[in-house]
Amino acid sequence: MAGPGRRGPKRSEEARVAILEAAARRVMTDGYDHLTMEGVATEAKVGKQTIYRWWPSRSALVADCLAERLLLPELFVPDDSGDLHADVTRWLDNIVGFLNAPGNAGLLHSLVVAAAENPDVAAILNDRLGLWEMLDERFTQAVTAGQLPPTTPVPELGDALIGAIVLRGLRNGDLGPTFTQGLVQLLLPPRET
Amino acid sequence: MAGPGRRGPKRSEEARVAILEAAARRVMTDGYDHLTMEGVATEAKVGKQTIYRWWPSRSALVADCLAERLLLPELFVPDDSGDLHADVTRWLDNIVGFLNAPGNAGLLHSLVVAAAENPDVAAILNDRLGLWEMLDERFTQAVTAGQLPPTTPVPELGDALIGAIVLRGLRNGDLGPTFTQGLVQLLLPPRET
Amino acid sequence: MAGPGRRGPKRSEEARVAILEAAARRVMTDGYDHLTMEGVATEAKVGKQTIYRWWPSRSALVADCLAERLLLPELFVPDDSGDLHADVTRWLDNIVGFLNAPGNAGLLHSLVVAAAENPDVAAILNDRLGLWEMLDERFTQAVTAGQLPPTTPVPELGDALIGAIVLRGLRNGDLGPTFTQGLVQLLLPPRET
Amino acid sequence: MAGPGRRGPKRSEEARVAILEAAARRVMTDGYDHLTMEGVATEAKVGKQTIYRWWPSRSALVADCLAERLLLPELFVPDDSGDLHADVTRWLDNIVGFLNAPGNAGLLHSLVVAAAENPDVAAILNDRLGLWEMLDERFTQAVTAGQLPPTTPVPELGDALIGAIVLRGLRNGDLGPTFTQGLVQLLLPPRET
DNA sequence: AAATAAACGAGACGGTACGTCAGGTCTTAGA
DNA sequence: TCTAAGACCTGACGTACCGTCTCGTTTATTT
Helix, strand or coil: CCCCCCCCCCCCHHHHHHHHHHHHHHHHHHCHHHCCHHHHHHHHCCCHHHHHHHCCCHHHHHHHHHHCCCCCCCCCCCCCCCCHHHHHHHHHHHHHHHHHCHHHCCHHHHHHHHHHHCHHHHHHHHHHCCHHHHHHHHHHHHHHCCCCCCCCCHHHHHHHHHHHHHHHHHCCCCCCHHHHHHHHHHHCCCCCC | CCCCCCCCCCCCHHHHHHHHHHHHHHHHHHCHHHCCHHHHHHHHCCCHHHHHHHCCCHHHHHHHHHHCCCCCCCCCCCCCCCCHHHHHHHHHHHHHHHHHCHHHCCHHHHHHHHHHHCHHHHHHHHHCCCHHHHHHHHHHHHHHCCCCCCCCCHHHHHHHHHHHHHHHHHCCCCCCHHHHHHHHHHHCCCCCC | CCCCCCCCCCCCHHHHHHHHHHHHHHHHHHCHHHCCHHHHHHHHCCCHHHHHHHCCCHHHHHHHHHHCCCCCCCCCCCCCCCCHHHHHHHHHHHHHHHHHCHHHCCHHHHHHHHHHHCHHHHHHHHHHCCHHHHHHHHHHHHHHCCCCCCCCCHHHHHHHHHHHHHHHHHCCCCCCHHHHHHHHHHHCCCCCC | CCCCCCCCCCCCHHHHHHHHHHHHHHHHHHCHHHCCHHHHHHHHCCCHHHHHHHCCCHHHHHHHHHHCCCCCCCCCCCCCCCCHHHHHHHHHHHHHHHHHCHHHCCHHHHHHHHHHHCHHHHHHHHHHCCHHHHHHHHHHHHHHCCCCCCCCCHHHHHHHHHHHHHHHHHCCCCCCHHHHHHHHHHHCCCCCC
């Protein structure tokens, strides 16, 4: 967009940040479906056109918020302590703990809606957030280490894990220890003791 | 709403059906997020008030469409042939086949959005559609029959199965045989040969 | 627009009047070029769409204000006392007095702009206001009565009279007795005494 | 361009002319009310600031276009052949011919609007264009020569003449020979035969 | 039968937000 | 230091729908 030998003023970093922060704040408080461009513009003290100049839609705005870690600040990297059960359990507890935190009640709903409405958001959630990537890595490592059978369908394992969480979350179902332990027991081979 | 000794005309079944069909058509063609009450009213040749008289919101409308099987006509009942692998594989192929069908491209997205925005829709998808219920039943039966270990966390198994499908669908990812076979292999114990 | 056997609610006279009055007020205070649809809507406590439903543009709004005598309440009918000089002088003084009145400073400018931008406004000023028509009538009568030569080009006489006033007004020039007397002397044959 | 011993570039004559020509072109084609600063800047390949540096408003731009004869190239100087009727008739025909020329349809409207909205434009039209001045001169000469009575209110005569034209033009009325002849007959004393 | 009342189609109403256009100011890089 | 480019905040544009509220018509019960 901005060539190297471009004339004119540079994009205002101040405005950019103010917009993203306002958008993230609105999503957290009111949910994605009550997010409006005008609301963001007002809250960010910015002209509407400044938003539309750089983002084509509110979902693109949310995608950028995600990319800048303004909505999901934590990375949820699974540990690699050698104990797969423990690592996955801890990872699950982290995520579930985050989703159960007071302010994050509607966040999952918002992100799912945003992702369903805009492939870019889905892509960001996929790639930039790295949930799948990190799980794949950890599970591939587990296969190498013999903690998982070599025939394990790693991608499906990730989908099943995250999918179960999302589904439960959408239904406002139980996201407690019963759930996480059930998942671990279901998806990981019995711990050899 | 309509007392026994009520005066005046009865609720018009014609209008009711026209509205639901128009709504279902719109969701199928344009997606849930482009569904508008005015659009439905126009397409159903009905006054807006007639919609608002009976449904409080567009998501309630979609919930009713679901309940009337106008959006998901099939029931996806898992077989019980005694061969769990085969039954689950067939069930998965049915669902995936439906989702991959030409007209149903955006349907999953629409339903997820509707469910995320309105708990009633989520409840309908849960209860009335009976996906979880039927899976639970089949898996419980499998536990009884010794096809699954008695410790199997049945609810989580259902969530993992459906969750993986939904997640893949949302990302427009591969919903082919590799995926379904991977899921079966992952979630069911190895077939005893 | 509204057929005779139309169902539905009737057009709200309250809203119609509020809009016209707000528009007229704005034109009087701020001038036609600062007239905005949003301003009118706000001042009339009306939705914007209610304005656009009935008037296609702000000039149409002004045209209607004129037609309803909200901007030019007086009719400026020339007398017919038999004394043409006196009658025309009185008519001129009326008009000039109106234009010179405190609140009406920018009105002429506004109306000229509105008329130049929208033929409908021009037509209203022509026909409904009846300036030309009344002058034509008076002058035709004068021709009949022998107060004007039979060859008098009556339409041009009206244009010259009104045109001179408009031109002076636009330039914020002198609109005093010198001007009116000059016009009378110029355009009417010398008084026979 | 830059004189010797001068620091920094002088005002770009190229830019100035390009701006004025673009503005004049826009007024001729789209009319004054569709004239935009951004449009002129784009068409003149000039930064907006370069316009605002030298002209405070679009009406000032139009005023300058007038002053540079980019909009009204002709001067409309009345002849002084000794025959007042002929001279005025010729002058009227010139003006009317210009206004009736194909490309000049909306020009009168545009100029009237610009003049009504901005006194500077009105002043330019008054002074620089010299319509009134030249008419005054010619009529004063006519008075001296005895072609007009000594009591003729010369300024009002000019206003009546030009005002009639403007009014007719605004109403898109007839600007043909009937009109011009009528005006001459009305405003000038009968030709002495 | 007449009166009554609800449901219907139509659509006007006050609003909110949309996405765009232009205004006028300010900033940057190039000549 | 003037220019071309263009980002910025502001505000109005005209449109799409929202959910509510009349209208006048059409049924279906009571009285």
